[in-house]
Amino acid sequence: xxxxxxxxxxxxxxxxxxxxxxxxxxxxxxxxxxxxxxxxxxxxxxxxxxxxxxxxxxxxxxxxxxxxxxxxxxxxxxxxxxxxxxxxxxxxxxxxxxxxxxxxxxxxxxxxxxxxx
Amino acid sequence: xxxxxxxxxxxxxxxxxxxxxxxxxxxxxxxxxxxxxxxxxxxxxxxxxxxxxxxxxxxxxxxxxxxxxxxxxxxxxxxxxxxxxxxxxxxxxxxxxxxxxxxxxxxxxxxx
Numbered sequence: 001x002x003x004x005x006x007x008x009x010x011x012x013x014x015x016x017x018x019x020x021x022x023x024x025x026x027x028x029x030x031x032x033x034x035x036x037x038x039x040x041x042x043x044x045x046x047x048x049x050x051x052x053x054x055x056x057x058x059x060x061x062x063x064x065x066x067x068x069x070x071x072x073x074x075x076x077x078x079x080x081x082x083x084x085x086x087x088x089x090x091x092x093x094x095x096x097x098x099x100x101x102x103x104x105x106x107x108x109x110x111x112x113x114x115x116x117x
Numbered sequence: 118x119x120x121x122x123x124x125x126x127x128x129x130x131x132x133x134x135x136x137x138x139x140x141x142x143x144x145x146x147x148x149x150x151x152x153x154x155x156x157x158x159x160x161x162x163x164x165x166x167x168x169x170x171x172x173x174x175x176x177x178x179x180x181x182x183x184x185x186x187x188x189x190x191x192x193x194x195x196x197x198x199x200x201x202x203x204x205x206x207x208x209x210x211x212x213x214x215x216x217x218x219x220x221x222x223x224x225x226x227x228x229x
Binding site for chain 1: 149151161215
């Protein structure tokens with residue numbers, strides 16, 4: 001019963017390159033959230049997706065960042081033309097979200113630590 | 118706009134002590150509140166989830182309470198152990214949306 005998987009765990013990019021972060025939710029979960037944790041700061045919500053739909057992207061920067069959760073395969077957080085300020089830990093969480101109760105408990109992956117040189 | 122505050126920011130206690138971590142939020146229209154622990158360089162582990170209609174949840178030595186009217190939640194840790202040393206995060210999910218707002222966390226150190 002694997003938990004939320006994220007890869008890569010560590011990613012190094014040079015300024016201007018693209019970063020692709022992957023998240024595979026827990027088995028049976030169809031709802032995915034992405035968060036960013038800057039050094040010495042708390043977690044900030046970025047985006048909430050269901051299969052093939054972006055539900056809430058109010059926390060996403062307007063430019064260079066995009067997210068998807070296709071019908072098949074993992075959710076992808078894509079950062080184009082990375083800058084040093086993008087260096088952070090990016091966490092993915094998933095939930096069942098069916099009805100109320102424990103179905104909306106969020107389970108987190110181990111994170112991807114992005115370093116931009 | 119929902120804001121979540123955790124007090125204290127850091128706490129150091131001797132092993133065996135009972136302790137309380139505090140979380141306050143400004144908007145009482147919440148869907149649920151979840152407590153997590155985060156170890157250095159690691160992801161988040163869910164500890165307890167309290168629905169808006171609930172007053173408390175318990176798991177082992179942990180007990181979390183929720184008072185929506187006053188905008189407060191507490192995490193009670195009984196008989197603390199060195200293995201409890203971690204950062205504890207409180208997260209609030211609002212009604213009418215899907216955004217989850219995190220507090221900055223309480224960094225706990227339990228001395229052997």
